[in-house]
Structures are given as structure tokens and as C-alpha cells.
Amino acid sequence: MKFKLGIIALVGILAASINAFSQDLNFHIYLCIGQSNMEGAARAELQDSTVNPRFQVMEAVNCDNLGRKMGNWYPAIPPLCRCKTNLGPTDYFGRTMVANLPDKVKVGVIVVAIGGCKIELFDKDNYASYAETAPVWMKGMIKEYDGNPYGRLVEMAKLAQKDGVIKGILLHQGESNPNDSLWTRKVKGVYDNLMKDLNLEPKNVPLLAGETVNADQQGVCASMNAIIATLPQTLPNSYVISSAGCVDGPDNLHFSTAGYRELGKRYAEKMLLLLGYKISATE
Template identity: 65%
Template structure:
């Protein structure tokens, strides 16, 4: 019995030592704006650092990707035929502003058009059962349970590195739902529990939907999204004001995703103790409006 206990402790110690504390992993989840609606362009597929990696959450033979393996984070990051996401420029911005020894890994699971209820691990099935066929077909790509796939991939990723944060972009399908913050809290706390994480070490970064200044059809949801830190003290809101929207007024353009992803990164860098409020080039890219930059500096 003592030998078995010793071996168990030894295996745990070996596993822990194998993890690279300088490999920072971020979980990304949500609906279509996290999934990536805009087509990526040549500038989005070049000059991507070998320090920015993606763990594929699905098999993509045409991209030579196998589920559960790491690859350089060249878009698409979500599934085989999705587009540019906030995660693309989140990761690119982090590696450009962190020490050379730091690598960034993304675990990405998102379903266009879904409500946050899809990620409720105890009640997701009733939501899926009542969903249209097009959504069911996307869910099938995650073997019918996107939350479980996210956790499965995250556990694999934890063998290699350390989860440092969770990125959420969801809300359009829950527009006007006053219980949305509590539903997000449930998902967040389930992830923390299932992955043995502590909230103080793993902040939640939640992005606003297309803003009213871009005639966003769901812009009213931002008032609810902005209250999330009252329900989750470790949540931080990523503003969408000024991020260009597509003609449907629901999704961002490729430039909008670049800007929004960079804003996610600026917030995460701040949480890591790296203040970029004086980086004019970075702020000019993420917040072209000088008045927005003043607000960011004031918050800092």
C-alpha cells in the first residue's frame, strides 16, 4: 500500500514538473463572434510566431490537424472552415509584448448562434434538443457536447502548460436576458471546478457585442454584459465601441476582430502587470479614437 501511495505521489510530481509554467494557456468560448465570422486575409496568416499555438479541438484533415494536438496558431482557430476571431490578435499581441520565454496556447470551442445555455454542463442537452438542425449539426462536431470538449482539451493542455485566463464572447442570442450574468457565472465556476483552477488566478475576459455606434442589432445587450463584474469579481469587460461591424450589424469585420482581440490582450497584459497605456502604436491600433484612449488611461 505504501509503495502504491509513493508511486502515485511520484507520478503526480513528474506530471507537475513536466508542465511549462512559461506556457500560458487561454480557453476561448462563445458564439459566432468568438467562432469567427469574417474571412481572414493574407495579413492574418503571415508572421505568426512559433510561440503562439493552438490546440485543435476537432479533426481537420484538410489542415493536417488532429484533435488534441498543438499547432502554430494560423487561422482558422475554431473549426476547419471558420474565420478570424478575437483570439487571433489576442494571442499575437501577447507574444509581441511578453518576454521571449513565454509561449501562448489557445483552446477554442465556439458555436455560432448558441445561447450561453449550451455551455451549462448539466442542462445543455435539453437546449440542444430544442435547437434548429443547423445548430445541432455544429454541436455534432464536438460529439454533441461543446462544454465537455472544452474541458477535455483544457485537461490535455494542462499537461503542457498553465491556464491563465478564459475569454468569452457571447450574448447576442441572450439579448435582454437579465439572468445572463448568473448563467455565465455557472459556466465559469464549473470550468474552474472541473479544471481545479482558482478564480484569482484565472480571470474571465468578456467582450461586448457590436456596439450602438456601429448600429449593432444586439447593442442593448452590452448594458447587461457590463454588469458581469458585479456577479463575477474576477471578470473584466472588453469594450467594443469603435470596432467596425459587418453589414448584418451582428458581426465584426476582420478589422473589428483585430481591434477587439488586441483589446482583450491589452486587458490581459494589464492583469499580468504590464501596462501598455503609454504604447501609442498599440493603442492607436486597438483604440483609434483618441477619446477612447483617454478613457482607457483614466481607468488605469
């Protein structure tokens, strides 16, 4: 009997060792959430059509038009969100990261974002009531995540954790929560749920929150930046990424292609500093 128990214990240890070995500690993964500016609202250009293979995206929906299947990794050529979105800040976040990290390090992103949504859509306990009242055009996007964007993000993140290590969370949201004094608490609620559901240690997983289009670009939601600036007071391991000087598009709500590239680089610059690196190359 003791011999059998010993064999069982040995098999368990070996299985755990194999699982641990399959996880690449040099594969850094980032979860990216928000609304349309995180989706990407600017057309990619020719220079964006190639990417370092060390920068990967896990597709969070099935995209037949791109030849991508949900839950698989692909070279991070835009679009990185759903099948027909555009270039966003995540593109040049990842490109800048791999350009400045050691060659042995890969970077992967999972982007789950819904244009026009409030932060409430990522509230795991109350998302359904918000989704029910969403406009028809938004419901179609929500449906692509089986009605639960937060749930899809967690599902994909758990798959990704078999391959690498979650190093941070990128957020770009706020345009749909203007003057919401509770926004920082709502963001903290989403963050806390992710830490719990993915068994992450908060001190090791910073959240980087980008500003909306800045007042220097006549941003129509620039007033929200005053609230975003207070996020570190509610969520200690969070950092605000300035949008000052990031060129916007004609609607003064979304960034231009150049603006997204610059904002993405700024996300990367902050993350690199948190990892102990200095930015020396842009791509």
C-alpha cells in the first residue's frame, strides 16, 4: 500500500514538474482592456504590416478573415483586438517592448475591448444588466465575446498562463464614464477580480492606464483625465500614461495612427522602467 502511495505521489510531482516546465518565464503576457481607443480606431499603414515574431497576440475571438482561431497565438500584426478593428496603442506597446528587452524574451498580448462601453461592462458581477441596456450596435460586439467580455478575458488569460507569465494590465477607458467620481473604484474592482480569478500577486502585476485625448488636442473627453490622474490613490500599483502631444483624429475622441504609436511607446516606456530597463529603441 505504501509503495502504491509513493508511486502516486511521484507521478503527481512529475506531472507538476512537466506543467511548470511548459510555462516559459521569458514569455511576458499583458492583458489589454477598454473601449474604442484600446480596440484601435486608426488605419494601419504599410510600416505596420510586419512585426518582430517575438511579439505575439492571442486571438480572443474566431477571425476567419484573418485565419486566426480563438485561443491561439499569432504574430502581432494589426488588428490585435477583434477581426475588423484597427491599429491601437497595444501595437506599439509590444513592438517597443521587444525592441528593448533581451532577445530571449517574448511579449504576448490579449486584447478585449468594446467601443463605447463603460467600465461597468468589465464588472464580473453586474456586466449582464449593463449589456442588456447597451445600444444595438454595441450588443453585436459584446456577442462576439459570448456576451461576457470579462469572462472571455479570463478564459484566454488562463490559457496564456500555460505558456507564459502575466506581467501587467493595460487599460484605456473612460470616455464613456465622463465625470464619474466612482470610476477609480470601479477600475480597482475589475483589477481585484482579475488578481483573484487568475491567482496573481498584485504587487507583481501593475496596471497602466492611458489618458483620453488630451486637452492640447482639443480632446472632447479631456476632462476625464483629471479623474484618471487620481487612480494611483485608489489602486496603488497603477500608473497613468500621459497622452499630451499624442496627435488625435478628426473627431477629437480617437487618436490618429501617429498618436497611437506614440501612446503605445509611452505605455512600453513605463513598463520597461518597472521591469528595470531603459528604453533605447522604438522598434
